[in-house]
Amino acid sequence: MKINIYKNPLKLGEAAGNLAAQLIKETINEKGQANIILATGTSQFETINQLIKEDIDWSKVVMFHLDEYIGLPMTELASFRKYLKERFLDKVPPLKEAYLINGESDPEGEIAKLKAIIEKHPIDVALVGIGENGHLAFNDPPADFDTEEPYLIVDLDEQCRKQQMGEGWFASLEEVPTQAISMSVKQIMKSQHIICSVPDERKAQAVKNSLEQPVSNMFPASILQLHPNCSFYLDEASASLLSNIVEGKEA
Numbered sequence: 001m002k003i004n005i006y007k008n009p010l011k012l013g014e015a016a017g018n019l020a021a022q023l024i025k026e027t028i029n030e031k032g033q034a035n036i037i038l039a040t041g042t043s044q045f046e047t048i049n050q051l052i053k054e055d056i057d058w059s060k061v062v063m064f065h066l067d068e069y070i071g072l073p074m075t076e077l078a079s080f081r082k083y084l085k086e087r088f089l090d091k092v093p094p095l096k097e098a099y100l101i102n103g104e105s106d107p108e109g110e111i112a113k114l115k116a117i118i119e120k121h122p123i124d125v126a127l128v129g130i131g132e133n134g135h136l137a138f139n140d141p142p143a144d145f146d147t148e149e150p151y152l153i154v155d156l157d158e159q160c161r162k163q164q165m166g167e168g169w170f171a172s173l174e175e176v177p178t179q180a181i182s183m184s185v186k187q188i189m190k191s192q193h194i195i196c197s198v199p200d201e202r203k204a205q206a207v208k209n210s211l212e213q214p215v216s217n218m219f220p221a222s223i224l225q226l227h228p229n230c231s232f233y234l235d236e237a238s239a240s241l242l243s244n245i246v247e248g249k250e251a
Helices: 009-031 042-051 080-087 107-118 158-166 185-189 201-212 220-226
Strands: 002-006 034-038 061-065 067-069 097-099 125-128 151-155 179-183 193-198 230-235
Touching: 002 009, 009 034, 009 042, 009 125, 009 193, 009 230, 042 125, 042 193, 061 080, 067 080, 097 107, 107 151, 107 179, 185 220, 193 201, 193 220, 201 220, 201 230, 220 230
Parallel strands: 002 230, 034 061, 034 125, 061 097, 125 193, 193 230
Antiparallel strands: 067 179, 151 179
16 A cells, blocks of 8 residues: 655646556556546546546557446436546547446446446556545445445445535535445455545545554445555645555655
8 A cells, every 4th residue: 555645636636647547558568458447526636637648548448437326317417427428538539448337227237237347357447536434436334345246236325425515516415316336345446456546635534544444344445455556645635634654745
């Protein structure tokens, strides 16, 4: 586990995106193709902005993403499919494949379809974040650490839903869906490399719990402590409650 802390959140995203690009290019050179996971939300803005600037042969990249609300059309502001299309897919050359989660009409069928696909695409690089409640993807506490299913239907807790409203994706709590399709914790942990970007003071307690508490499904992202190739990118605000810094600060 490597922890990098930046004074400037923009530098955080730049460094995380740069590492992701380096790993993707190395994987393409080695295997001829890279399978990646992209996260969404405000924590990923700068990381994705950097990633689209990088010189990557996107025709050799297969992309999955972490989660999507059930019953939310792609036309809605909060749709993660909309987010990735507008912020990533429309700004890079065509990928080999991009598998966006569709939670609108048949969640169980979508899960079965994605399972068959991702089982044939071992993930090389995963970009993730941490929620205010410590969730990893939409695996809210107590997260299911045991399921072998790559995707599952999850219930969203109130703190998670309040975060989505607080970030401006919804006008009221009542508008935030109560369920989502989420990539499972075990599926995320199968990734060869994980890059976790977490800016902002409101994430400070979740960061502390994830990095300094014992691994527990009550702190879902704490599972990342067990991953052999996980790099955390924090800013001084999100790292402000940490008492044990593994790596030194960056400019």
